[in-house]
Amino acid sequence: MPQLWLNNKVAVEKNELVSSFYKERNLAQELWRYKNKPYGIKRLQKGGNGRKLLIDFDTLPREIQEALGDPRKVGHILERYYRIDSDTVEYYGDYKRPHSGYLTTKEQEQYIVNASVMHAVVRLEQDRIIERRNKRGSLRGLGSTLCTDVITFNETLKVRHKVTxxxxxxxxxxxxxxxxxxMEGLYSIIKDPMGTGRQNARKVDNSVLEIIKGLFIDGYKPTATEIARNYEAFLSGYAEVYNEKTGELYNPKDFPKLSESTVKNYLAQWEHKIGTHKKRSGNRQTYIANYIPHGQMDLPKKAGSMISIDDRQPPFWYEKGKRMWFYIGMDVASGCITTFVYGKSKEGIIVDFYRQMVRFHAEYNLGLPIELECESSLNSSFKNTILREGNMFKHVRIEANNAQGKIIERRFGAIRYEVEKKAPGWIARPFAKKESNQAGPGDNMIIPYDELVAARLSEIEDWNNSPHHENNELSKWEYFLQNQHEETNHINYKAILPHIGYSTQTSCHRGYITLQGRKRAIAENGKILTGSSLIEKMKVIEGKDVEVRWLDSMNGEVLKAYAYIDDRFMCEVIEMPRFNRAKAEQTKADKAAMELQSHYAMTVIGYAQTTAKQIEKVGFNDLSPKPERKFQIPNLKRYEANEEFAEVEILDEVHPDDNEILYNQNSDAPSSWRDNFLK
Structure with a gap:
C-alpha cells in the first residue's frame, strides 16, 4: 500500500510493483534507464543495509497509480470498510447445492466480492446511524444513500482490486x-442455493424419464433414435405407452414434446446409462468394466495366504472349433500354479480340481490356503459344503462372473500373450485391440489332443520355474515353498471327504475293513487303535456294511479314508503296516509293525476272554404242560421219560495204556497265542 513520504511525496515498496506490474529484472532496468533523465520512474530511497527500496509514486505510469491508489486523495467511503474475510472464502468454498453440487470457481469469486461489499455496507450503515443520531438527524433516505455508495464503489473495485x-x-x-x-448472512448471496432452478425450468422431469428409459430397456435393445421416434408416435396418438407392472396407461397430453437430440442427451447421461445398460446388457463382464469401480489392493506377500482359481480354455484347437478345458489354481503371493486339471469338457472338472488341490498340498506336507477367491458358475454347488468357511478354507470369496474380482484373470492374460502366443497353433482373439495380438495370415492349426496337453503342461512347468515378479533371485516355485504363511489350514479331511472323496461299499470283518483289496485297520486321528478304543469302535461296526469315503494321493495310494454308516462318521481307515516273515530280514520297522499287529489282535482276543469269563452257566427246565395225545398209532413204541432219575453208571478209570489214543490238547499246542502268532 503506497505510503506518504517527505515533502508530500508518496513512496511505493518494490514488492508492490514486482508482484503485480513488473518483473524484478525489468524494474531494475527501468530504474537504471531513467536514472539521469527528467522523466521516467525514479527512486526515493536505495535499498541495502537494512533499508527498503522505495519508488516515487508520482513517476509511475498512470494505470499503475490508479491501481495502487493515491493516499493523498480521499478514496471511496466503502474502501475504508471493504475487506475479504477468510470465513467468507471458506464458506463459499465448502458450500454444496443439494441438487447440483459445489459452487463453480467463478461463482465463488463473485459471491466473495458481493458478500465483502455487503459486510462493508453494514458497517458503514452502523457508523452513519450513530453519526446521525449524535447530530439528532433523521434516518430517512439512509438506504438510498447506501445504494448509491454501492453503485459508485464498483469503479473503485475495478481499479484497485480488479473485480466488480x-x-x-x-x-x-x-x-x-x-x-x-x-437476516440470512452469506447464504442470501447465493443464487438458487438449493439448485432447483434448472430442475424446475427443464421439460424432462421424472415422469418423462420414466417413459424414455422404460422404452430404452426393451428386449431388442432399440437405439436412442428409435426411442425418440416412438416417443413422438406416443404424443401423436399413433402408439400407446403403459406401465407393465401397474397397468397404468400414460396420457400423451401430460407429456411435453421433445427433440431427438434431447432424448439422446438424456439417455447418454451417466446417471441414466448406468441403470438402462444394466437392464440391456447381456455381457456382465463388459458392464462391470464400463461402470463399476474396481478394488485397488496390495497383493499378499506370503504364499498360502490366498489362492485364486478359475477355468480357462487355452487358445488352441485339438479339433476344428474345439478347445480343451483347464481348471487352474494359482497362489497369489508367489504367482505359482499349484493345482491344475484338464479335459475335453467341464463335466466333473471342478470335483477333480479340489481333489487334486488336496493331493498336492498333502504331497508337500503343506496346509491348504487360508483364503479362496473363485467364480460362482462351477463353485456355487459347494457353497454349503467344502466351500463353507472353516471346512477347506478360513475365508471364501465367490465372485459372480466378475473378471476384475479375481487376480488369476490378469495372470491368464500374461500366460496367453507372454507364453502361449509363441507356441504353434495359437489362436488370436477376434477383436484384439493391439495389432500384435490380432490374427495373422493363414488358417488355424489343428494340434492332436495328446500333444496339446503335453505342450500346455510344459508351459505350466516353465511358468513355475520363471523368476518371481518381485524377487528375481527365486523362481515362483521356490518362493512358494520358502515363504509359506504360518497359519495355513490343516487339511480337514472329515469335512471334505464326504463331498469330494471316492465312495466304496465294503464291510468290517474280524476288525479289518477291506479297501482296494487290502484289509485295513480301524484308526482315529491318524493312529491305529488298540485297547478299549478299538473295542468301542468294533462294538458299532464289526460285521456291518460300511461306506468308505477316500481320496488317493499323487502316486495313486490311499491318502485318507473314513468309514461311515448311514452318513455317520465311524472311524478312520488305515492300512496295517506289514512285516517280513523271515526273522533274519526283519528291520526295526518290521518289528514295530509286528508289535502293532500283535497288540491289535490281542485286544480282540483279550476282550473275548474277558467277556467269556463273565458269562455264568445257566440251567433250563421246560415246565410247559405236555399236550394230550388224542391221535395215536397202535403198537408204536414210545419213549416216556420217568419222573425218577436212573442211576448213573460209574466207569472204571482209564488204563494208562489207553492214554496214547486220547487227544491231549496241550501236547501239540504252543505255550501261548503270541508264540503261535510269531511262529
Missing part, C-alpha cells in the same frame, strides 16, 4: 437484498 460486484442497483431491490443479508 453485481449487487442490484435498483433502490427497492437493493433494500431487499440488504435486508436478506442481515
Amino acid at each position: 460486484h453485481n449487487i442490484p442497483s435498483n433502490d427497492r431491490r437493493f433494500k431487499e437484498y440488504l435486508k436478506a443479508f442481515k
